[in-house]
Amino acid sequence: MTKNVKWADELALVKKIIEKTGLTRTTKWDADVYTWNGKNIVSCGGFKDYFALWFYDGVFLKDTRKMLVNAQTGKTKALRQWRFASADEIDETLILDYINEAIQNAQEGKTWAPQKGDPLEIPETLERALRNDQKLKNAFGNLTEYKQKEYAEYIESARREETKQSRLEKIIPMILNGIGLNDRYKKNPLPDDHKKQGRKR
Structure with missing residues (x-):
């Protein structure tokens, strides 16, 4: 970190x-x-x-x-x-x-699993990008709910709007390729925001 x-x-x-x-x-x-x-x-x-x-x-x-x-x-x-x-x-x-x-x-296997019917909350930064890019919207819709949730939380967890936007730019190619956030981590970790700008979340 x-x-x-x-x-x-x-x-x-x-x-x-x-x-x-x-x-x-x-x-x-x-x-x-x-x-x-x-x-x-x-x-x-x-x-x-x-x-x-x-x-x-x-x-x-x-x-x-x-x-x-x-x-x-x-x-x-x-x-x-x-x-x-x-x-x-x-x-x-x-x-x-x-x-x-x-x-x-x-x-013991105790882990939180999203309940059926629970709406997926998409942060505004990601929602705006999906509205403006039909191809991206379709690709995001084709992801599993779990992968969608990971991306939503990745954007939402950033405290600064600049960081949210930076993260969005990094994940768009991954979404278009049907790659989950942690799929990438298992091979070549997503570049860290902090390497360029320090902890400014």
Whole structure:
């Protein structure tokens, strides 16, 4: 992941804790993503006012200490964030407990699957491109719902409009070729936005 100057030391501490779990580190969506058997488990990153861990299937965690929040209530179904305002809030034992529970959930097959009938929410940046390009719209429509969702989340997760547009330009050729976002990652990872502009999401 791009080095976030403000939270660099804190994120380094968090990553050292994550690495104690034996998860595999990969790079997706401009972030270090830690996986088990190819399944996304946890990631971390810095934002303006806090740094955070996020659990991809956090909805299944017991969260007995009430550390987790839904960053986009009403939109985000499975992902949960654990936010920190300072290094003093980093509790290694508790973090390991949460991550190990997440790993156990993955081993047990607990994962969020979109419910039939749930509408796919397309971010405006992508929706506008689809409206203006019938060929792109048709190609997007031919993708599986899972692949459509991945692309929608990839665009929506960017905080800045410039980043959303940059990501859109990168995925259009992939959509036209019927390639899923993670299909590309398995071979030649999508170029990271942060290599050019730093973390400006």
